[in-house]
Amino acid sequence: MTANAAPRARRSRLPEGAALKPSFYDRDTEIVARELLGAVLVCESPDGRASGRIVETEAYLGPHDEACHAVAGVTARTKWLFGEPGRAYVYYIYGAHWCFNAVTREVGHGSAVLVRAIEPIDGIRLMRGRRPRAKRDRDLTNGPGKLCAALAITGAHNGLSLTRSSLTVHRGSPVPDSRVLVSPRIGITRAADWPMRFFVADNPHVSRTPSSMTARPYAP
DNA sequence: ATCCGGATCGCCT
DNA sequence: GGCGATCCGGATG
Numbered sequence: 014m015t016a017n018a019a020p021r022a023r024r025s026r027l028p029e030g031a032a033l034k035p036s037f038y039d040r041d042t043e044i045v046a047r048e049l050l051g052a053v054l055v056c057e058s059p060d061g062r063a064s065g066r067i068v069e070t071e072a073y074l075g076p077h078d079e080a081c082h083a084v085a086g087v088t089a090r091t092k093w094l095f096g097e098p099g100r101a102y103v104y105y106i107y108g109a110h111w112c113f114n115a116v117t118r119e120v121g122h123g124s125a126v127l128v129r130a131i132e133p134i135d136g137i138r139l140m141r142g143r144r145p146r147a148k149r150d151r152d153l154t155n156g157p158g159k160l161c162a163a164l165a166i167t168g169a170h171n172g173l174s175l176t177r178s179s180l181t182v183h184r185g186s187p188v189p190d191s192r193v194l195v196s197p198r199i200g201i202t203r204a205a206d207w208p209m210r211f212f213v214a215d216n217p218h219v220s221r222t223p224s225s226m227t228a229r230p231y232a233p
Numbered sequence: 234a235t236c237c238g239g240a241t242c243g244c245c246t
Numbered sequence: 247g248g249c250g251a252t253c254c255g256g257a258t259g
Contacts, residue, residue: 088245090243105243105244106251107252108242127251146254159252159253199252200250200251
């Protein structure tokens, strides 16, 4: 055995590139939602690292958007939604699930991007342990509550900097406009027809493909 | 593949 | 007191 035979268990692959800076998020929320497609969401926990490529997002524009939590104003729940761009807004819903958002625009605006689906990259074994009911790999992260469970994102991450914390977003490989589709948002009752959902065409990890009538190509 | 109901609880009215 | 930016399992076509 040689002197430095101790195996390095960690393959340090960094396919995700640099973490996105706050200035990335301090822009129109629809633009941020669209450009987050292809970015990589990473969550480090004591158990290890779990990450995935973002393939589906929704824009929530602020108090003038009736579907956005910002309609309630600044409350205990929405405190971080009205905070600095580039931080996490994590909320609890239906007494069961966490949902992860990236805050956009300037402080006090109350807008964010909901990440609805990712394509697993690292930590699939961890994800399986955290979501034992998932039958296929794609069921691990094809929904906003599912991906939070798979990455172990909880209210403990609320307000964390996505540039420098245990929960980060990195510039991945950009998705060309020709691969992006737009549709109404899912699961809401107000402003239900606004085309604010962005997803990668034909990607099997998207939460669900709406009836083809409701999705259109992305036209900047 | 699609539809439907139940679970479950923190937050706001 | 009522309502979700959801998930899951079971029934149905």
